[in-house]
Amino acid sequence: MIKLVCPECRRENEPERIYCHDCGARLDRSALAKAPQTEEDPNATHKRVKAMFDPGRALMKKRFFDYSKLILAAVAVAAIVQMIRSPDLPEKPKAPMLPVQISLDLENATTTPGSPQLRYSDEQINQYLGYSLKSKQTALSSYLNFERAVVAFEQDLCRLTVERSMSGFSVYTSTAFSMAVQDGTLTVKNRGGAIGRMPVHPLLMQYSGLLFSDLAVVVERERKSVAKLASVEFQPKLVVLTPR
Numbered sequence: 001m002i003k004l005v006c007p008e009c010r011r012e013n014e015p016e017r018i019y020c021h022d023c024g025a026r027l028d029r030s031a032l033a034k035a036p037q038t039e040e041d042p043n044a045t046h047k048r049v050k051a052m053f054d055p056g057r058a059l060m061k062k063r064f065f066d067y068s069k070l071i072l073a074a075v076a077v078a079a080i081v082q083m084i085r086s087p088d089l090p091e092k093p094k095a096p097m098l099p100v101q102i103s104l105d106l107e108n109a110t111t112t113p114g115s116p117q118l119r120y121s122d123e124q125i126n127q128y129l130g131y132s133l134k135s136k137q138t139a140l141s142s143y144l145n146f147e148r149a150v151v152a153f154e155q156d157l158c159r160l161t162v163e164r165s166m167s168g169f170s171v172y173t174s175t176a177f178s179m180a181v182q183d184g185t186l187t188v189k190n191r192g193g194a195i196g197r198m199p200v201h202p203l204l205m206q207y208s209g210l211l212f213s214d215l216a217v218v219v220e221r222e223r224k225s226v227a228k229l230a231s232v233e234f235q236p237k238l239v240v241l242t243p244r
């Protein structure tokens with residue numbers, strides 16, 4: 001089929017056009033007369049021309065893009081709603097309870113040979129975190145006010161949620177990780193996470209260290225002690241620490 005090349009913008013136009021579809025320049029239709037006439041099925045020509053000027057088709061295209069934009073906007077709004085929704089967390093304790101002396105236990109477990117195995121429920125760890133992080137508020141509140149850190153233990157997995165606030169509005173970031181100790185080295189492997197209730201893929205969570213780096217600094221002493229143990233094992237609602 002002969003195309004009419006626009007002298008202005010070089011767009012190839014259908015032979016029926018007089019003006020360029022893109023820029024509106026007048027097309028040189030003399031090229032058509034010079035070109036050898038090729039046979040085209042009159043039905044095909046009819047269909048082609050109809051499609052070219054069919055307002056329904058253009059409208060459908062426009063509607064499709066309008067709906068697509070609407071759906072994208074809805075997805076974005078849904079993601080934001082999920083991000084600002086708070087995850088299921090235990091109630092904040094009214095008065096700070098006296099926590100178990102976990103750092104002391106850890107110290108003993110790493111220094112005294114033949115120390116017994118340490119077993120803590122996630123509730124106990126949360127009490128400990130609540131108590132010990134309170135005193136380290138300033139180190140934690142460089143960007144947003146640190147509210148609390150809450151852990152939940154599952155089989156081979158620890159979920160950590162940190163609540164931070166900005167002018168009374170809470171932001172929750174969660175990370176799930178597994179832990180292994182080998183020859184004095186603690187390996188933490190990310191297994192996913194969430195912002196509010198919106199899940200974040202583990203691959204992305206690898207780069208989220210910054211979100212929890214302030215907390216990591218604050219529990220550095222405990223982290224070092226755990227690295228000296230023989231093993232750390234997460235079980236449903238329980239962490240089992242075995243000294244060497």
Ligand SMILES: [Zn+2]
Nearest residue numbers: 006009020023
């Ligand atoms: Zn043109």
